[in-house]
Amino acid sequence: MMLKKNLYLHGASSLLLSVLALAGCAKNVEATKEGPEIQPQSTIATTTPEPIPVKVVVVNMFEIGEDEGDTAGEFQLWKERQQLSQRFAFPQSHHDLFLNPETGVLGMVTGMGTNKSASAVMALGLDPRFDLSKAYWLVAGISGFDPADASIGSAAWAEWLVDGDLMHEIDSRELPEDWSTGIFPLFSKGPYPEKRPPNQGEVFRINGELTEWAFQLTKDVDLGDDDSIAENRKAFTDFPNAQRKPFVLKGDNLAGMTFWHGDYLNRWANKWVEYWSEGQGSFVSSAMEDTGTAQSLFYLDRAGKADYDRLMVLRTASNFTVPHPGMTAAESLLSEGEDYAGLQLSLESAYRVGSRVVDTLVNDWDTYRDQMPYAVERGQDQ
Structure with a gap:
C-alpha cells in the first residue's frame, strides 16, 4: 500500500512539475519582451534557516490555565516579565515554546513528572530550530520543603538531584x-x-561551582512576604527555619512521580538523599521532574547538543513535606491541592531569584557565552 502511495505521489509530482515547466516557459517568453528572463524553477537554490542561538532556557513544569492574564502557574511570570513573545509550535511535547528574540531567553513548560520532563528536554535538545550548544538551563519551579530547612516562599539552589522512584x-x-x-x-x-x-540514574550531581555562583549572586534577594503565611509559620515552633521570613539557601532535591507526605516519608527522604549523595547532599525540596531533566541533558551533552555543566536547579517552597502542627498526614495532604497556601509567594520567589541569574548571563553574554561565570570571577581575583 505504501509503495502504491509513493508511486502515486511520484506520478502526481511529475505531472505537476511538467505543468509548472510549461507555464514557466510561457512566462519566460513573455518576460523576454518586457523585462529580464525569470530564473527557471529547477535552478532556484533552497536554504535551511540557521538555528537560533539560545542563551538561557528557563525550564518550568506546569501552568494552571492560560499563559497570561489569569492565576499564574510556574510559566506565567516568566512569559510576561521576560517578554517571551515569539511562539514556536512544539507538538512533540507538552507545551509550545516561547522566545524573546532580542535577549535569547527561551521558555519551556515540560509537564509534570520525570517522564514528561525527560522527553520535553530531549525533544528541545534535538530540535533543529535552536542552537543550544552554549545555553544555560535554569529549572525554576515550586516544591515541597522540609520545614527543618526553610520557610514557605524560600528558594533553594540544588547541587544533588536524587531520584525517588528507582528502588x-x-x-x-x-x-x-x-x-x-x-x-x-x-x-x-x-x-x-x-x-x-x-x-x-538514582543520583545526578550538577555543576557545584555554578550552583555556588548562582547562590552567591542571589543570596541577598528580597523575597517579600505574605501576612497570612507569616501568621501560619508561627505555629512551627519545633522548626526555627520554618519561622523565618522567606530566604535563599542551598539545598538538594528529591524527584519522584509520587506526591508523598508525612513525617515518616520525610525521614526517608532525608536518609535517601544522604545515602545516594554519600553524605555530601542534604534533602530540602521534593518535586517530580529534575532527575528527568538532568538525564536528558546528560545524554544531549554526550551528543554535543547541550552542556550539562550549565544546568542550574532552583526550587521554591509552596508547601511543607510534613503536616502542619495539630494535623495528621492525611488531613494535611488532603487540605492541599493546586492552590497551595504559599503558591503565589513561591512563584514570585522563583522569578525574583531566577531572573537575577538570567539577566546577569544575558547582560554580559559576550563574556558568559564561552566562559563560566565562576571562572570569570576567579580570573578577576587573580
Whole structure:
C-alpha cells in the first residue's frame, strides 16, 4: 500500500512539475519582451534557516490555565516579565515554546513528572530550530520543603538531584523485624547497604561551582512576604527555619512521580538523599521532574547538543513535606491541592531569584557565552 502511495505521489509530482515547466516557459517568453528572463524553477537554490542561538532556557513544569492574564502557574511570570513573545509550535511535547528574540531567553513548560520532563528536554535538545550548544538551563519551579530547612516562599539552589522512584519497596506492614524501612536500593539485599550499588540514574550531581555562583549572586534577594503565611509559620515552633521570613539557601532535591507526605516519608527522604549523595547532599525540596531533566541533558551533552555543566536547579517552597502542627498526614495532604497556601509567594520567589541569574548571563553574554561565570570571577581575583 505504501509503495502504491509513493508511486502515486511520484506520478502526481511529475505531472505537476511538467505543468509548472510549461507555464514557466510561457512566462519566460513573455518576460523576454518586457523585462529580464525569470530564473527557471529547477535552478532556484533552497536554504535551511540557521538555528537560533539560545542563551538561557528557563525550564518550568506546569501552568494552571492560560499563559497570561489569569492565576499564574510556574510559566506565567516568566512569559510576561521576560517578554517571551515569539511562539514556536512544539507538538512533540507538552507545551509550545516561547522566545524573546532580542535577549535569547527561551521558555519551556515540560509537564509534570520525570517522564514528561525527560522527553520535553530531549525533544528541545534535538530540535533543529535552536542552537543550544552554549545555553544555560535554569529549572525554576515550586516544591515541597522540609520545614527543618526553610520557610514557605524560600528558594533553594540544588547541587544533588536524587531520584525517588528507582528502588525496591515492601509495604511497611510486611517488613522484616530488623528493617528500618521497606524502601531500599535496586541491586541490594536490604535498606542502605554499606557499599552503595552502581548508580542507575538514582543520583545526578550538577555543576557545584555554578550552583555556588548562582547562590552567591542571589543570596541577598528580597523575597517579600505574605501576612497570612507569616501568621501560619508561627505555629512551627519545633522548626526555627520554618519561622523565618522567606530566604535563599542551598539545598538538594528529591524527584519522584509520587506526591508523598508525612513525617515518616520525610525521614526517608532525608536518609535517601544522604545515602545516594554519600553524605555530601542534604534533602530540602521534593518535586517530580529534575532527575528527568538532568538525564536528558546528560545524554544531549554526550551528543554535543547541550552542556550539562550549565544546568542550574532552583526550587521554591509552596508547601511543607510534613503536616502542619495539630494535623495528621492525611488531613494535611488532603487540605492541599493546586492552590497551595504559599503558591503565589513561591512563584514570585522563583522569578525574583531566577531572573537575577538570567539577566546577569544575558547582560554580559559576550563574556558568559564561552566562559563560566565562576571562572570569570576567579580570573578577576587573580
